[in-house]
Amino acid sequence: EIHVKDESLAKKIAGWAKSGRNFEQLAKKYSTDKGYKDKGGYVGYKEKTHRGTVSREAFNVGPNSVGGPVKYRNNWVVFKTGALTEKEYKAYEEAQSQVQSKLAAVKNKERREQWEKELEEEYPLVINQKVWDTI
Template sequence: MENKVLATVDGREIKQSDIYSLIQSLGERGALFNNPQGQKQLLDEIIAQELLYSEAIEKDFESEESFITVLNEMKKSLLIQYAAKKLMASVSVTDEEVEEFFNDNISMFSQAKTVSASHILVDSEEEANKILEEINNSLDFAQAAHKYSSCPSKEKGGALGEFSQGQMVPEFDEAVFSMQPGEISKPVKTQFGYHIIKVDQVNEAKIPSFEEVKDEAKNQCLMYKQQQVYLKKQEELKEKYPVTINN
C-alpha cells in the first residue's frame, strides 16, 4: 500500500503510516478511528500537535529550565524502564525448569470444583413451593424460570452458567454444591428471596497433567524466575551503589 503524504506542516510530512501507527497505539479504542471520518479526526489532531511543536521550537521552549527538568525526569523514567526490560529479556527457562516448577507448585494449577446451575427466584416460600409442584408435574424448568423468576437470568431459562464455590451467597452456595447433576432443590432462602435451584452439571476438582497446562506453567515459571533475578540484581546494586535510608 502506498504510504501517501496526507499533509505537510512547516516542511514536515504527515503520512498515512503515521495515522496507522496512532490507531495501533490506541489499542482497542483504535477501532473507533479505523474509518475515513476517524482518520480525518486523527489527521487534524496530528496537525494540531505539529503546529504546537513548530511554535515551541520557534520560541525556544527546549532551553527553558522547567522543560529541561521535565525532560530529565522523563529520561530517568525511560532509562529505568529500559534497564528493567533488558534485565527481564535476559531471563529464560528450560523445559526441565518448567516441569520442576509445575511439580513443586502443583496446587497452583489445580482446578477447583465448579457447578453449572439454573434457578428460579421468587419473593415467597409459598410461591416457590407452588412452582416446584408444577415442575414436579412435568413443567419444564427453563419454561418455569422464564414464566415466574424475577431474576434477569429468566431470559436464559434461569441459567447462571458455571461458577466455583464461594462465588454465590452462602445459603445458595451451600445448597448447590451439595447437589447432584439433574437434581432440583427445595426452596432455598437468601437475602434476595427464595430460590429453586437445578444443577445442570458438576465438574469435580482435578489436578491437570503437566502437558495440559504446560504453557501456563511456563509463563508462571518465567515470571517467578524473573522476580528472583530482579531481587538478586537489587542486592547486587545495593553493594555497588551507596544507599542510605533515613529513619
C-alpha cells in the same frame, strides 16, 4: 435459578419443576431476576462456595436435580443442577498472560495509591468553612 419474592410461590415452582415441568419455561415465566429470566434460569458452572446457601444446597441435592426453595438475600431461589464436573486448572503457559495482566493491574493500583498518599501529604486539604457555608 428462579428468583421470586414469595416463599409460597417458590414452593409451588419447586414442586412443578420436581414433577418434570420445563425448568427453562418456569424461569422465563416466574423469575423476578431479569438476568436469570432471560437465560431461562441458566447460571453456568459454580463452585460450592460461590453463592453461599444456594451453592451449598445445590451440592447437597446432587447433580441433575431440582432444589429449593432457599432463602437468598431478599428472594427465594429454586434451582436446577447440572452434571458435577472436576475443577479444571490451566497450565501456566495458558494462564501466563492473564496472570501478568492481573499482576500489572495490582502493581498499578498500589503505585496509584502511594502517589495519592504522597500528594495528600504534600498538599493537605484545608476546607475554608466560611466559604463552604456560603455555597
